Amino acid sequence: MRHLPYVGSGPYCYANSFAMLLGEESPSTAVIEVATGGPFGMQLIGGTTVFFDAYGWNPELGFDQALEAIGWTSTVSRGGDADEALARLASAAAKGPVWVGSLEMGHLHHHPEMTGPIGADHFVVVLDVNDVRVLVHDPHGYPYAEVPISDFMAAWRAETVNYGEPYTMRTDFTRVAEVADADAIRSIIPTAIRRLSMRTELEMPPGSLGNGEAAERVAQMIEAGAGDGLREHLIYFAIRVGARRLSDTADCLLLAGYPESAQVAAAQARLVGSMQYPMVVGDLPAAAAALRELAPSYDRLRAALT
Numbered sequence: 033m034r035h036l037p038y039v040g041s042g043p044y045c046y047a048n049s050f051a052m053l054l055g056e057e058s059p060s061t062a063v064i065e066v067a068t069g070g071p072f073g074m075q076l077i078g079g080t081t082v083f084f085d086a087y088g089w090n091p092e093l094g095f096d097q098a099l100e101a102i103g104w105t106s107t108v109s110r111g112g113d114a115d116e117a118l119a120r121l122a123s124a125a126a127k128g129p130v131w132v133g134s135l136e137m138g139h140l141h142h143h144p145e146m147t148g149p150i151g152a153d154h155f156v157v158v159l160d161v162n163d164v165r166v167l168v169h170d171p172h173g174y175p176y177a178e179v180p181i182s183d184f185m186a187a188w189r190a191e192t193v194n195y196g197e198p199y200t201m202r203t204d205f206t207r208v209a210e211v212a213d214a215d216a217i218r219s220i221i222p223t224a225i226r227r228l229s230m231r232t233e234l235e236m237p238p239g240s241l242g243n244g245e246a247a248e249r250v251a252q253m254i255e256a257g258a259g260d261g262l263r264e265h266l267i268y269f270a271i272r273v274g275a276r277r278l279s280d281t282a283d284c285l286l287l288a289g290y291p292e293s294a295q296v297a298a299a300q301a302r303l304v305g306s307m308q309y310p311m312v313v314g315d316l317p318a319a320a321a322a323l324r325e326l327a328p329s330y331d332r333l334r335a336a337l338t
Contacts, residue, residue, distance in 0.1 A: 035298035037062075037283045041173070042276040043269055046091055046133065046155040048171035050098075053131050053157060053205050059102050062280035063213045067101040067220050068094025071277040071297075072227040073330060076246040077194075079239030080260070084274025084304055087242030088232025090195040091134070091153065095202075097223065101216040103209035106131070110200040114185050117199035122161040124203045129169075130158040131202040132188065134195070139187035142170070142177045149192040152269070158201075217288035221337055228334035243330035251320035251327075258316060266319075267311045275305035293336040300329050 047061040047068075058064075065071070073086035099106060109120060124130045133155030138146050140154065159176070160167040166184040170177045179187075189198045211219075230242045241249050253262055278301035286294035303326045310318035 033302070035279075035282055035286075035294070035301075038276060038279045043172065043273045044276065045171045046095070049131050049133070049155045049157050049169075052169060052171070053129060053202075054104065054207075057207055059213050059216065062283055063102065063216055064098055065277055066281050066284040067098035067216055069097060069220055069223040069227050070094050071281040072224040072333070073230065074243050074246045074326075076239075076241045076249055078237035079241070079249070082246065082250045082262070082265070083270055084277065086227035086232075087230040087240075087246070088234045088236055089227060090234075091155075092196045092200075093233070097220065101211070101219045103207055103211035103216075105204075105206050105208055106202040107204040108200065108202050110197040112199060114189070114199075117188065118161070118181070118185060120199075121158060121166075121201060124201065125158050125161050128203075131205075132156055132158050132168075133200065134190050134193045135184075135187040136190050136192050137172075137187070138192070139183050140170070140179060141183055142174055142179060143172065151192045151194070153190070153193045153195075154187070213284070214288045217284045221288075221290075225334060225337050228330055228337070244327035247323045247327035251323040254311075254316050254320045254323070258311070258319075263311055267308060271304055271308050271311065275301050275308075278304060290337065293333060296329055296333045296336055300326060300333070303329070 044061055044065060047064040050064050051058040051061050068091065070085040070089055070091065073089070074084050075087040075089070076082050112120070121130060121132070134153035135156065136149050137143060137152040137154040138148050138150035140146055154172070156168040156170045158166055158168050165178045165180055168177050168179055169175050190196065228243070258266070278297050282294045282298035282301060285297055303322045307319045307322050310316065
């Protein structure tokens with residue numbers, strides 16, 4: 033089957049937020065996403081939470097790498113108490129848009145059905161701050177959303193996000209080199225191989241698995257009923273972003289001159305995407321079968337890149 037690049041909506045909040053800040057000189061969101069190193073693997077964290085991204089990886093680990101690969105820098109600030117953070121944000125927003133996150137999405141009540149923390153990270157671009165609200169471009173589909181100060185600060189504290197520090201933001205985005213998209217992707221191939229080899233700088237919780245072992249274990253969890261929120265996590269987030277990332281990875285690898293690797297990534301994208309309908313309608317054996325077919329592909333991708 034011929035691979036067709038995907039264009040459409042999806043939970044690409046940090047890549048979309050970066051693209052907004054970088055403006056006309058931004059590469060595609062596909063290049064930004066792949067340059068983080070995130071798409072290269074699968075992980076089951078602590079035996080409970082599955083993501084179609086690299087073992088031991090989280091977005092915070094990939095941001096500086098992605099910016100370096102595409103030829104940009106930024107200034108990061110984080111921490112402090114809430115009043116200090118809000119003052120810092122207001123001062124920065126008065127000079128220009130600010131990249132902010134991670135945020136706990138469940139506290140952002142302009143998202144329908146969000147009533148409290150759900151452990152989901154999110155990123156936005158802040159445009160303005162006044163005494164009552166924070167004005168944001170929310171890449172989840174909400175331009176010029178007005179978020180009450182109390183909601184925004186609760187989200188920005190990110191107590192229920194399992195990585196990063198509270199009150200993190202980036203400013204002063206500066207282009208320091210002109211880098212072709214293909215060169216940006218070539219520069220992160222060593223990182224991709226390292227991620228697929230499951231070498232990580234993080235200490236993972238007991239019960240964590242990666243790549244093929246993660247796929248097999250998640251298949252078993254699905255066959256056992258996909259309870260404890262696994263079904264919802266997969267159909268609302270993990271499958272959507274996982275298939276999109278892998279589709280973009282195939283496009284980027286082909287652009288960078290890795291056709292065999294691109295074919296493997298495209299096959300991975302189709303397998304992950306094929307899980308959506310079965311998981312929604314309850315055909316759990318079909319979803320589990322897709323995962324078992326996916327399991328050996330991580331070794332194939334690593335071999336092809338090597």
